[in-house]
Amino acid sequence: MAVPKNENCFKIRQATSDDVEEIWKIVKQEGWASCSFQVTRAVIEIAEDGWFVAEQDGEILGFVMGYNINETTSFPGFLIVKPEHRGKYIGKALLNEVGSYMGDRRISFVAILQVEPMYVKLGNTRSPRGGVNLYSLQLRNMPIPQEAKVDYELKDYIEVDWKDLLDYDTSFHIIPRERVLNVWFEIPESKTKVIQQNGKIVGYGTIKPVPSGHVIGPLYADTTAACMILLNYFATAIPANSKVLFTMPTASEDGKRLLEYNKDTLIVVWKGVFMEKKQAPSFSKLHKVVAIFDSAICFL
Ligand SMILES: CC(C)(COP(=O)(O)OP(=O)(O)OC[C@H]1O[C@@H](n2cnc3c(N)ncnc32)[C@H](O)[C@@H]1OP(=O)(O)O)[C@@H](O)C(=O)NCCC(=O)NCCS
Incomplete structure (x- = not known):
């Protein structure tokens, strides 16, 4: 679902299978050591229409995934904004979009410690499951x-x-x-x-x-x-x-x-x-x- 352009001129749209290569390129540049092209493609297949990209003039600036496993539970993940485009509220826009997609479901995810404060600001809390x-x-x-x-x-x-x-x-x-x-x-x-x-x-x-x-x-x-x-x-x-x-x-x-x-x-x-x-x-x-x-x- 496309949303209107905002003042920063990026738009959020649902990802398609044509975006896999570009998404993987950004994951790789980000240095996510435990990921591969095959894993990225598998997660895109699993989460189906739960992937969203932020795009400006045909360039993908960032993306996020939300996997609605059933009617009550979702797993968001794969949130990355390209380094040169950070701080422009692209991450927040992506999280808003995937938040609407996940609806009222409870969500469970992993945050790296440096980014935890951002998720707390957005109303998430530490799980009793502890560290990972x-x-x-x-x-x-x-x-x-x-x-x-x-x-x-x-x-x-x-x-x-x-x-x-x-x-x-x-x-x-x-x-x-x-x-x-x-x-x-x-x-x-x-x-x-x-x-x-x-x-x-x-x-x-x-x-x-x-x-x-x-x-x-x-x-x-x-x-x-x-x-x-x-x-x-x-x-x-x-x-x-x-x-x-x-x-x-x-x-x-x-x-x-x-x-x-x-x-x-x-x-x-x-x-x-x-x-x-x-x-x-x-x-x-x-x-x-x-x-x-x-x-x-x-x-x-
Ligand atoms: C995390 C990330 C997606 C944020 O994207 P962004 O577009 O720069 O974030 P935004 O500009 O939308 O910021 C939204 C809010 O979160 C805050 N924020 C952003 N990154 C933050 C961080 N690392 N720590 C604390 N707060 C942060 C912003 O200050 C802003 O707060 P405000 O609404 O009070 O002004 C981006 O830094 C990134 O891609 N990081 C590398 C990948 C990564 O770590 N992904 C998350 C894995 S858990």
């Missing part, structure tokens, strides 16, 4: 606990019952998200592995290449052994010394272990917080989340 940071490290040390010698089996996601996997995902995410997983698992070059214990799913994770290395997300695991087995598998599936990125809740128990074991290569790329407007669904298994999908598409 982007880390980069090399997967070198993932000790598997002794008691995990038997019982665990690692499978490709297409080898397990789809409904069991969806139910497992919903045990974390609360809101069923079949369409999202369908798109996410099919991102070219991504691998999704499921771990079972005595035939029951106890974890799963996805890894995919990004320009700066590889990104793991999501990674959910009920036990430390399941988490470390998944991570060990991912370490063998990528070139040695590849940087691996995790968007990790600070509540993550195995995440803390992973950071401690690999502190020699650890870099904190940014620090952020979960934010919300209206209360997001409670998330009792957050401490078992080693990586969320991505900060920009939140989906938690």
Whole structure:
């Protein structure tokens, strides 16, 4: 939906599939390390008509996404205004537009700490879910606990019952998200592995290449052994010394272990917080989340 030009002469319009390349160019220039062209395209596919761009004389100056997963909940993200056009209320106009699109739904998203004050001004609050940071490290040390010698089996996601996997995902995410997983698992070059214990799913994770290395997300695991087995598998599936990125809740128990074991290569790329407007669904298994999908598409 186009809106009239404002005094700065930019207009806000819905994005189309023709905008994908330009949106990715701006994401890349912004240095969003955990993103790739394939991820950007997948998120555009997932959120469908929830993408909006600010445009002036045919140039995209910024954009934002809002994903209405159902009638009660939305996930905004991917808010970027080109550096040379900041401070002209383009970000605010984009947030207003996506705000109308999301309507009265409660919203849940990740804000990097530097931008949190802007979201607070706009009526959002910190979520009780706490902090969430982007880390980069090399997967070198993932000790598997002794008691995990038997019982665990690692499978490709297409080898397990789809409904069991969806139910497992919903045990974390609360809101069923079949369409999202369908798109996410099919991102070219991504691998999704499921771990079972005595035939029951106890974890799963996805890894995919990004320009700066590889990104793991999501990674959910009920036990430390399941988490470390998944991570060990991912370490063998990528070139040695590849940087691996995790968007990790600070509540993550195995995440803390992973950071401690690999502190020699650890870099904190940014620090952020979960934010919300209206209360997001409670998330009792957050401490078992080693990586969320991505900060920009939140989906938690
Ligand atoms: C965050 C961003 C989108 C803001 O866009 P913008 O067009 O410069 O913002 P606006 O001019 O619309 O500012 C709107 C309001 O937010 C405030 N604001 C903007 N950026 C802010 C920041 N980083 N911290 C605090 N307040 C901020 C402005 O002062 C203004 O407040 P006012 O209404 O009281 O005058 C832009 O800085 C950007 O692209 N940053 C890099 C990408 C990024 O960090 N995205 C968000 C990830 S969570």
